[in-house]
Amino acid sequence: MGQQKLLIVKLGSLGDIIHTIPAQQRLAQHFPQAQIHWLTEPPYHTLLDHIPGISRVWLADTKKWRRHISSLPDSIQLIRALRQQHFEAALDFQGLVKSALLAKLSGAKRVIGFVAHQSREAASSYFYSETVVGDDGSRPHVVEINLQLARSLGCSTNGANPLIPLEIPSEAFDYVDDQLSKNNIVKPILVNPGAGWVTKLWPLRNYAQLLLRIHQELGHGIVLTYGPGEKDLVQEIQTVTAPHPIAAFPTTFLQLAALCRRSHLLIAGDTGPLHLAVALGTPTVAILGPTSPWRNGPFNEKDPIIKRYLFCSNSYKRTCHQFICMDIPVQEVFDAVTRRLES
Known part of the structure; x- marks a missing residue:
């Protein structure tokens, strides 16, 4: 060409x-x-x-x-x-x-x-x-x-690989390292509670319980990540988990990528930060609701996908009056986190 x-x-x-x-x-x-x-x-x-x-x-x-x-x-x-x-x-x-x-x-x-x-x-x-x-x-x-x-232009489709060669600038790592240092955290577990659709949201009370268990039973530092318009979600979780300190700080896309590279694991629903972590090779645990695990879940087979399989599974509905697909027990997610850390 x-x-x-x-x-x-x-x-x-x-x-x-x-x-x-x-x-x-x-x-x-x-x-x-x-x-x-x-x-x-x-x-x-x-x-x-x-x-x-x-x-x-x-x-x-x-x-x-x-x-x-x-x-x-x-x-x-x-x-x-x-x-x-x-x-x-x-x-x-x-x-x-x-x-x-x-x-x-x-x-x-x-x-x-x-x-x-x-x-x-x-x-x-x-x-x-x-x-x-x-x-x-x-x-x-x-x-x-x-x-x-x-x-369609003659490219091979064999050997699909989700990893992307993102060139993360040093300034992004400097910002992340500074924030982690301020919070006395090394190699954290990331948790992203937000999502673009309300049907993809796991209850905030569940996230709060999960963070407390990770903090108390596994001893890992935790960082809550969030995007535009999601700071209130993070503050609500921090209020529930007080007095246990749960760090959170704003990031750009590149700073979030640097944070993923500095972290043990990311926990999230079907949302951008989850897919960014997968694309950078960071281990993940996915909490899926109305989207299909084979199409939208982590491409890495080592990454656990937690999902309820119901009559309405994989409906891709953006609104719902029941939200039963996200009625996933905290214990189930915590067990998946433990397994992924061990692997």
């Missing part, structure tokens, strides 16, 4: 982007001379800027476009700039109408996405020149599904 250019369209979220990076790496290996560009939303460029093999990261602030009609010139300017790149192909890993439309408007010769019934929004397929079957019914992980899209 020489010096030709490819465009990856994956706007968000953190976990979805992390699950797409292995496909980007496979494209970079298969086309070492090609330029690979990535179209995403803020703030994910801060992560993608540190991934080898990405020539340029483009920002599409679609939320701003929807809120402010005055930002329309920004979107037009972006589309014009993308079209000037003369992309050989645009691969839409998002599967939404907005991502498919952006891929089409990029002017790429080929616009490739998943078949309609496997896209998040079936109408997205109207904008593709080619479609690919991502899930062949063999229960593939989302990392493997994304590799199928790369396969």
Whole structure:
């Protein structure tokens, strides 16, 4: 493919982007001379800027476009700039109408996405020149599904690997080391209680009980991690666990990555920090609710997945009036943590 250019369209979220990076790496290996560009939303460029093999990261602030009609010139300017790149192909890993439309408007010769019934929004397929079957019914992980899209350009799908070559700057490690030192913690266990969907949330009282048991019975230092809008969750847990000190401090994506590298283990639901930890090789324990373990759980078979299997399992519902899928006993999670630490 020489010096030709490819465009990856994956706007968000953190976990979805992390699950797409292995496909980007496979494209970079298969086309070492090609330029690979990535179209995403803020703030994910801060992560993608540190991934080898990405020539340029483009920002599409679609939320701003929807809120402010005055930002329309920004979107037009972006589309014009993308079209000037003369992309050989645009691969839409998002599967939404907005991502498919952006891929089409990029002017790429080929616009490739998943078949309609496997896209998040079936109408997205109207904008593709080619479609690919991502899930062949063999229960593939989302990392493997994304590799199928790369396969459309001739890449091999063998030997799927979730690990990503994130280049974490020294400043991120310096910040994390300073925070750990202030809290007298070495090699902590990380706990991320937040999630993007309310149905993915394990009860905060359960997290509090789990942290106390880890602190008292296993003797490990603990750090609570959180993202934008989740600080109240952390403070509520800290209130319940008082007077036992449970550390928590804000992190950027790169600082969170550095923290994962400094830690024994991360415990979380199906959320970005869990997938980041897996991608960096940090052991994890996953507490899953409405999402399927084979598709969205940790790719590493050594990482325990704690889940209730019910009539509504793997429904991918973002709201629910029962929340029975997250009615998981603390003992079950604690036992999984113990097993993973021993392994």
